[in-house]
Amino acid sequence: xxxxxxxxxxxxxxxGQRVTLRCSPRSGDLSVYWYQQSLDQGLQFLIHYxxxxxxxxxxxxxxxxxxxxxxxxxxLNLSSLELGDSALYFCASSAAGTLNEKLFFGSGTQLSVL
Amino acid sequence: AQTVTQSQPEMSVQEAETVTLSCTYDTSESNYYxxxxxxxxxRQMILVIRQEAYKQQNATENRxxxxxxxxxxxxxxxxxxxxxGDTAMYFCxxxxxxxGGADGLTFGKGTHLIIQP
Numbered sequence: 001x002x003x004x005x006x007x008x009x010x011x012x013x014x015x016g017q018r019v020t021l022r023c024s025p026r027s028g029d030l031s032v033y034w035y036q037q038s039l040d041q042g043l044q045f046l047i048h049y050x051x052x053x054x055x056x057x058x059x060x061x062x063x064x065x066x067x068x069x070x071x072x073x074x075x076l077n078l079s080s081l082e083l084g085d086s087a088l089y090f091c092a093s094s095a096a097g098t099l100n101e102k103l104f105f106g107s108g109t110q111l112s113v114l
Numbered sequence: 115a116q117t118v119t120q121s122q123p124e125m126s127v128q129e130a131e132t133v134t135l136s137c138t139y140d141t142s143e144s145n146y147y148x149x150x151x152x153x154x155x156x157r158q159m160i161l162v163i164r165q166e167a168y169k170q171q172n173a174t175e176n177r178x179x180x181x182x183x184x185x186x187x188x189x190x191x192x193x194x195x196x197x198x199g200d201t202a203m204y205f206c207x208x209x210x211x212x213x214g215g216a217d218g219l220t221f222g223k224g225t226h227l228i229i230q231p
Contacts, residue, residue: 043221105159
């Protein structure tokens, strides 16, 4: 168990809908990263939050947004969903400090858009 | 931007054999980290081994070791005495050092390793 909790584990929804994925980092970790894993794109970095502030953006669509709350949990919001958004969404956390190279991954949320 | 290439989509070996997974990367950075992650059928991403680019000594974790060739930008993973539980997708990943990990990991496409009984 990595200590990173993601909910829900599975989510089935329809095109055009909006969903929210939740991530609770390991106790004490200030950084939360979001990744998307799909068959065609592989593992893609979406966004990184550190202690409530956005640190870096990767290949995140404008229809997607994220935030990190004062209790350090994070939510990834996906709107106007399309079939191609079906993927496994991971969050990962890492400890505070200057070298955040060790990422601990949650078990992911499998999103199916029908 | 950096890229990570894993040229072996799938490999299959017998239990107890040694297997080497290949990874090459392209970057203009001089300081960085390299990783191998394992993703078993449970889909959990598990860190197998990490290497700091400034260290010449190859990292080793029990049955797992790497061959890091900085000049060639090559980072292969060797699994000795392979076990059935090693069956998984293996991802090579890169992280810039100077950003403190801000932009996360860049992953390769993965190698599906199958250990046959």
